[in-house]
Amino acid sequence: MDASLIGAPPRRPSAARRLLPYLLSLPALLVCIGILVPFFTAVYYSLQRFRLSQPWNRGMNWGENYLAFFSDPGFWNTLEVSLVYTGLTVGIELVLGLSIALLLQRRTRLNNAISILLLLPLMTAPALAALMWKLMTNPNFGIFSYFATVLGFEDFRWGSSPDSALFTVVLVDVWVYTPFMMILLLAGLRSLPQQPFEAAALDGVPRLVQFWRITLPMLTPHILTATLFRMLESIQQFDIIYAMTQGGPGDTLMVFQVEAYLDFFQSTNVGRSAALLLILWAITFFLSNVFIKNWLRLRERAGGEA
Amino acid sequence: MYDKEKDLIDAFLRGQMDRRALLRGLGALGVTASTAGVLLNSAATRAMAADFDWQRHAGTGVKLLLNKHPYTDAMVANLDSFKELTGMEVEYDVFPEDVYFDKVTAALSSRSSEYDAFMTGAYMTWTYGPAGWITDLNEWIGDPDKTNPAYAWDDMLEGVKASCAWNGRPGGELGSPDAKQWCIPWGYEQNNLSYNAEMLERIGAEPPRTMAELVEVAAKATKDLDGVYGIGVRGSRSWATIHPGFLSGYANFGEKDLNVGGDGRLSAAMATDGSKAFHRQWVEMIRNSGAADWSSHTWYQVGTDLGAGKSAMIYDADILGYFMNGGGNAMAGKLAYAPFAPNPGTEAPTPNIWIWSLSMSEFSRNKDAAWYFLQWASGPEHGLFGARQMDFVNPVRKSVWADEMFRERIASNYPGYVDMHDVSAPGASIKFTAQPLFFDLTTEWASSLQKMVAGEVGVDEGLDQLAASVDRQLKDAGLG
Numbered sequence: 001m002d003a004s005l006i007g008a009p010p011r012r013p014s015a016a017r018r019l020l021p022y023l024l025s026l027p028a029l030l031v032c033i034g035i036l037v038p039f040f041t042a043v044y045y046s047l048q049r050f051r052l053s054q055p056w057n058r059g060m061n062w063g064e065n066y067l068a069f070f071s072d073p074g075f076w077n078t079l080e081v082s083l084v085y086t087g088l089t090v091g092i093e094l095v096l097g098l099s100i101a102l103l104l105q106r107r108t109r110l111n112n113a114i115s116i117l118l119l120l121p122l123m124t125a126p127a128l129a130a131l132m133w134k135l136m137t138n139p140n141f142g143i144f145s146y147f148a149t150v151l152g153f154e155d156f157r158w159g160s161s162p163d164s165a166l167f168t169v170v171l172v173d174v175w176v177y178t179p180f181m182m183i184l185l186l187a188g189l190r191s192l193p194q195q196p197f198e199a200a201a202l203d204g205v206p207r208l209v210q211f212w213r214i215t216l217p218m219l220t221p222h223i224l225t226a227t228l229f230r231m232l233e234s235i236q237q238f239d240i241i242y243a244m245t246q247g248g249p250g251d252t253l254m255v256f257q258v259e260a261y262l263d264f265f266q267s268t269n270v271g272r273s274a275a276l277l278l279i280l281w282a283i284t285f286f287l288s289n290v291f292i293k294n295w296l297r298l299r300e301r302a303g304g305e306a
Numbered sequence: 307m308y309d310k311e312k313d314l315i316d317a318f319l320r321g322q323m324d325r326r327a328l329l330r331g332l333g334a335l336g337v338t339a340s341t342a343g344v345l346l347n348s349a350a351t352r353a354m355a356a357d358f359d360w361q362r363h364a365g366t367g368v369k370l371l372l373n374k375h376p377y378t379d380a381m382v383a384n385l386d387s388f389k390e391l392t393g394m395e396v397e398y399d400v401f402p403e404d405v406y407f408d409k410v411t412a413a414l415s416s417r418s419s420e421y422d423a424f425m426t427g428a429y430m431t432w433t434y435g436p437a438g439w440i441t442d443l444n445e446w447i448g449d450p451d452k453t454n455p456a457y458a459w460d461d462m463l464e465g466v467k468a469s470c471a472w473n474g475r476p477g478g479e480l481g482s483p484d485a486k487q488w489c490i491p492w493g494y495e496q497n498n499l500s501y502n503a504e505m506l507e508r509i510g511a512e513p514p515r516t517m518a519e520l521v522e523v524a525a526k527a528t529k530d531l532d533g534v535y536g537i538g539v540r541g542s543r544s545w546a547t548i549h550p551g552f553l554s555g556y557a558n559f560g561e562k563d564l565n566v567g568g569d570g571r572l573s574a575a576m577a578t579d580g581s582k583a584f585h586r587q588w589v590e591m592i593r594n595s596g597a598a599d600w601s602s603h604t605w606y607q608v609g610t611d612l613g614a615g616k617s618a619m620i621y622d623a624d625i626l627g628y629f630m631n632g633g634g635n636a637m638a639g640k641l642a643y644a645p646f647a648p649n650p651g652t653e654a655p656t657p658n659i660w661i662w663s664l665s666m667s668e669f670s671r672n673k674d675a676a677w678y679f680l681q682w683a684s685g686p687e688h689g690l691f692g693a694r695q696m697d698f699v700n701p702v703r704k705s706v707w708a709d710e711m712f713r714e715r716i717a718s719n720y721p722g723y724v725d726m727h728d729v730s731a732p733g734a735s736i737k738f739t740a741q742p743l744f745f746d747l748t749t750e751w752a753s754s755l756q757k758m759v760a761g762e763v764g765v766d767e768g769l770d771q772l773a774a775s776v777d778r779q780l781k782d783a784g785l786g
Contacts, residue, residue: 052415053433053742057784068782139598140533140616160599162760248543249601250757265408266545267746268415268433 045274052268065275074251074259078276082255082283085166085241086234089173090227096174097181097226102211104182105189115186122179126172130243133172134159159244162252169253172240177233181226188222189215221298228291232284256280358454363675364393370679371413371424372398373406376629377493377662378425380696381683387691388682394675414439419669422676428470428661428736429549431488432744436474441666442486446677457681461703465735466491470663476741476785477566489663490684491702493692496657496734497554498726500612500627501619503642505531509618517555517587517648520621524595527618536595538608538620543756545748546604549738551621552588552755553658555648557737559584563747564739564776572741572785574773576751585765589758601756613637621646623660624726625699631720643722645729656733661702700727707731743783747776 049061069075100118104111121129136142137158148156159168192215200210216223238257241247247254247262256276263273372378378400385396399421401409407430413421414434426434434440446452447459459467468481470489478485499520501513506523509530514520524536540547553563561584562575575581592600597611605626611617613630615637620627624643631641647655664683670676682688686705692698693712701707707727717724738744754772757763763771780786 051742051783052437054783055437134602140611155598157598160601162757162762245602246543248753248756249760250543250753250762262749265411266749267743268411268437269746 042274042278045270046278048271050269050271050274052270061271065271066279068272069275069279074254075276077251078254078256078259081166081251081253082235082237082280085170085173085237085253085255086231088166088170089177089234089237090230092170092174093178093181093230094223094227096178098185098223100178100182101185101189102215104186107190115183118182119179121176122183124176125239126176127239127243129176130169130172130240133168133175134244137168160249162249165245165249165252169241169244172244173234173237176240177230181230184226184229185219185222188219188226192218221295224291224295224298228288228295231287231291235284235287236280357456360391360454360678361393363672363678366672366675367395367397368422368670368672368676368679369420370396370398371410371421372400373425373662374400374402375425375662376697377692380692380698381688383696384688384691387688388679391682392678394678396679414667414669417669419667419671421667422670422672423664423666423680425492426489426663426665428489428663429545429738429744431470431663431665432472432740432742434665435472435486435488436742439668440488441668441670441673442488443490443666443677443680444487446674446681447487452674452677453681454685457685458703458705461686461705462491463494463702463704463707463731463734465731465733466494466659466661466702469659469661469736472740475570477564477570477572477739480736480740489661489665490680492662492664492684493698494659494661494700494702494734495550495623495625496655496659496700496727496730497550497622498624498627498655498657498730499619499621499644499646500624500630500641501644502612502615502617502637502640503721504640505534505615505618513642513644514619515644515647516650517559517584518650520619520646520648521587521591521595524591524619528595531618534615535597535611535617536619537591538597538603538611538617539592539600539622540605540608541592541596541600541603541752541756541759543601543749543753544604545745545752547752547755548748549658549660550605550623553737554646554656555588555621556581556584557658558647558649558652558656560649562739563737563751564741564780566739572739572780574776574780576776577769577773582766582769585755585758585769589755589765592759596759600759612641624723628699628720628723629697641720643720643726645726654733655730656735656737657730658737659734661736741785743779743785746779750775 046065047060047062048058049064050058104115124132133144136144139145139155139157139160142158145156145158157164159165196214196218197210200214205213235255236257237255238261241253241255242258242261245253247258257280260273260276260280263269263276372381382398388394389396399409406425410424410426410430413424414437417439426440431440435442447457453459464481468485470491471481471485471487472478473482473485499513505527506513509523509526511523511526514523520537527534527536539551559580561578561581565573565575567573597603597607597617599607603611605623608617608620608622609626609630612620612627613635627641627643630637632638645655646657647653664680666673666676666680684702686703689698689701689703689706690709690712693701693706693709694715699716701712706712713724738748751772754763754768758765758768777786
């Protein structure tokens with residue numbers, strides 16, 4: 001060390017250097033503002049009696065919009081439909097996605113080609129996929145209506161009947177999003193360490209037992225991640241349902257996003273629309289927390305075991 | 307233009323010569339009918355410019371928000387006349403109807419000054435007007451300094467004109483003396499019967515004249531014609547399901563959507579015995595003779611099914627039947643039209659109407675210039691141009707409906723259309739009660755209808771539930 005520097009006062013960093021941390025965090029700050037401003041605006045609107053067509057009636061009602069939901073059967077129907085839709089789509093897509101991923105687990109050229117081909121539905125915009133399915137299920141000329149008739153389901157009305165509307169939109173969702181589950185789980189499967197499987201094979205452990213006792217526990221963090229992503233998207237479903245039935249027939253498919261959209265753009269009821277969306281946010285926040293906590297717990301356990 | 311042709315057209319515009327004589331004269335000079343139309347339009351533009359300072363806003367411009375529609379096509383085809391007449395520039399954005407009204411709501415609710423004027427329906431002005439997004443056009447219509455003396459506001463069909471004016475009081479009568487003119491009618495649709503004449507002949511049926519006959523003929527068509535259903539009506543979960551044939555028939559039986567009390571309070575009127583009887587008949591008709599996917603049918607499916615020969619009749623906008631009788635539609639030339647009064651106790655139809663109208667944005671920075679565009683686009687000359695040379699049907703002006711060239715063109719290609727219009731026009735108006743919850747209540751009505759058709763709820767019970775819900779919403783909004 002240079003002796004002349006000993007005891008010298010530390011050199012003041014230049015202005016640019018002092019500003020650097022703030023400059024580096026500026027993008028994050030801007031993004032944060034971009035998210036928080038609309039969020040708190042929505043909170044503010046949700047606490048108001050605010051209908052664009054009745055500006056003279058606008059005023060704070062301090063949570064009346066939320067209280068009104070308790071006595072509104074339409075809201076409970078929306079909650080139920082949203083949760084059922086989410087449960088069904090995520091559940092089916094998980095089982096199908098995992099099954100396909102297991103089939104494609106071995107790295108062969110054929111499996112790689114198939115996994116790429118299976119991704120094609122995911123590249124279709126969901127609204128377009130819904131319109132495509134709407135045509136394919138048209139009772140006059142739809143190919144699926146024809147198959148339904150051949151299979152003995154005369155006059156099967158797909159999205160037009162309350163009995164089959166949920167089945168129809170779930171089918172479209174599964175078609176679009178199963179590849180998403182498949183690709184995440186396939187990546188997870190292929191990243192698993194091989195030693196436990198080799199040891200189990202040497203010990204003659206049956207494949208099914210290997211799956212339940214080794215594959216599934218080791219894959220659980222990936223399953224949780226994939227399920228969380230899909231669940232968040234599914235509970236906020238809009239395009240498939242709106243494009244196919246606009247939430248009908250009746251209120252059969254009236255999920256949160258469709259109802260909030262109609263409340264705003266058709267009824268211009270900003271207060272109710274904002275309150276609905278904040279409840280949806282609260283549900284997704286709660287579910288995300290549950291999933292993330294479990295995911296962290298599993299990771300810690302995996303770290304401890306290692 | 308050659309002097310002889312010019313003299314002939316000027317004489318026609320002065321009323322010194324009828325249309326036949328004009329065409330004969332032009333024909334003798336070697337001018338074809340289509341060229342005659344162009345010459346006439348050009349001469350009309352010159353005549354318009356004679357008595358009014360159309361150039362006052364020369365050098366400025368307006369921007370329009372438009373829906374993709376034949377009315378828009380007709381306007382765009384004639385836009386050079388406006389530019390030549392006024393020296394103004396016109397910009398426009400055109401969106402398909404699926405997203406159009408969302409664009410309008412977004413532009414207006416954000417108080418954007420991007421658009422000076424836009425297309426709208428009269429029902430929408432029940433939201434836009436009270437919200438303070440659009441301008442009361444009475445100020446311009448009544449100002450002789452800003453409005454061409456030849457604009458002829460009284461030439462507009464009465465019921466149509468009145469339907470675009472509301473005083474803003476929930477339940478207030480449309481077209482009342484204190485009403486504000488929120489929009490200018492541009493083109494309109496009556497809801498009547500369009501039918502496939504060949505199919506009805508094949509099953510040996512006459513065009514139905516009452517609701518009972520409609521149910522019967524629709525059922526017979528479904529039964530006797532392979533792969534065809536009897537009656538096309540809208541069924542999607544939208545307010546648009548209620549306003550066409552459904553409300554026209556409903557109103558013809560004297561039924562209403564809402565009661566307006568002496569104190570101005572509103573209450574549901576759809577749980578009466580008469581309403582229940584009508585709903586029962588309607589629901590049965592759809593179950594027996596409607597499209598299998600009725601609950602997803604918008605105007606588009608209703609129209610295209612008729613044009614493709616999938617349905618025998620529609621009870622919907624007359625212009626749907628008009629457009630399906632031309633172009634590349636499989637059934638082109640086979641469709642016919644009939645005025646429809648479902649209630650045997652009434653003399654004439656009372657169709658509810660949809661009016662494509664023009665409104666001025668309250669946030670426009672150039673309202674006077676915007677009014678110049680509005681009065682030109684809704685004026686008699688453009689109306690005549692569109693009716694004669696484009697598909698600008700139905701015109702909203704009496705003078706256009708009286709035009710021989712237009713009537714002959716329609717009568718020769720669209721059998722029964724002119725008669726249907728003439729019989730129905732006196733009773734044609736908006737049958738809804740004007741109030742700000744229009745879209746909430748009619749959408750819920752459509753949803754209830756879907757439940758009734760699906761058998762999820764009985765008609766009587768469904769209407770009682772609907773009425774209770776409507777009353778609750780009216781009360782919550784301070785209207786009931």
